[in-house]
Amino acid sequence: MAGARRPGAEISDLTAKRLSVYLRSLEDLQAAGVTTVSSQAMAEKFGLNSAQIRKDLACFGEFGVRGVGYVVADLKDQITRILGLTRDRKVIIVGAGNLGMALADYAGFNAGGFRIVALFDNDRGKVGGRSRGGVPVLDMEALPQIARREKAGIAVLAVPAAAAQKVLDLVSRAGIKAILNFAPAQLKARPGVTLKAVDLKIQLENLVFHLARAEEVHR
Amino acid sequence: MAGARRPGAEISDLTAKRLSVYLRSLEDLQAAGVTTVSSQAMAEKFGLNSAQIRKDLACFGEFGVRGVGYVVADLKDQITRILGLTRDRKVIIVGAGNLGMALADYAGFNAGGFRIVALFDNDRGKVGGRSRGGVPVLDMEALPQIARREKAGIAVLAVPAAAAQKVLDLVSRAGIKAILNFAPAQLKARPGVTLKAVDLKIQLENLVFHLARAEEVHR
DNA sequence: ATGTGTGAAGTGCTTCACAGCG
């Protein structure tokens, strides 16, 4: 019952992503006044296998009550803790173009423990301004200093592909250890730095691939 | 040597995504004047295994030249064809908020065979306007008609989570078979409809998870 | 009776290693 993590368990990235999904669903359930939920019920909600959900949760201890299921409030707190979401995290966005500006004001981004503290750009015309939501646009040169002073833990890259690797190196040198890249480029992060990519073009191309296959079968 | 697909080969989604990555890299190589490339060289570029690249490509025929590698221009054309990127695709975006507007003007989105034809919103204050790049904002009620008339094949969902499932159903009924969802919600698509999700919050939470683990090891 | 936790089986993706072609 102690909050300690089971020591031997190595948690896969896929499991961690599913935990986020479970967490969101538990918040919905809690808001709806549901107090306990079975792995079965959750599985149906996501189109997953119930054993997978139990395995994911069992990595961290025995949260379930046999014969009953999981207590929604408890499980929510446990997952929040496991994912490290108890503390607020400061985020900087590099690139104050269309996408960067939109992300700075995106509601889902500026909530649930995340706070966007600044945008950075090297375009002097943009520096000094603010996003509609009020996030300030600062000079790229100030990035290392501001990142350290604000203790920003996460950087979002919304810069052109050609500049992305350089910016990644810059923010890494500034001590940032977690980076979300929106630039359509394959980047290399130094060890100890977690880099995730959201490549919109690849997503679209992948959709086209499925469309093309469907059209072919249809013929 | 004929362009025909090998019949038995079932292509996995992961392979298809990597093909998009290869394609992008081949475009770079071609622009740099490189005419042939080995799987080794490409593997180093992405931090992948060379056998994987060869396997991915071998699904569709024997494109390589033994002892030499792959001819960049040929391989690029083949992958373009395999991914179904020979034809232009029309895209609609539902939700003309910050994110939808930014996506409509996003350079990487409006290029390489993709064309964003319209934004849709049910907010009368937005309808009739345009994005900065000139994409018109139309009334949601006009969606089915416009989608069919324009033969839009892809829809991007940039609406609030609470509305997402309804909008997904609406665009599905309008005949759209490929959907990219940005709303933070688990949606269910009917059979025959491909649904991909870009869940920014889950990405951020995943980064925090890695940060939290790193901090723990550090202690 | 009900639903968790988990070893074992199943599935699919990745990597190895080498035959074979240019």
Add this chain to the structure above:
DNA sequence: CGCTGTGAAGCACTTCACACAT
């Protein structure tokens, strides 16, 4: 000789199926 194409081995994730707790 160099590099592709590919069967076989390795590995990771998923699903099954059931003992066991309540």
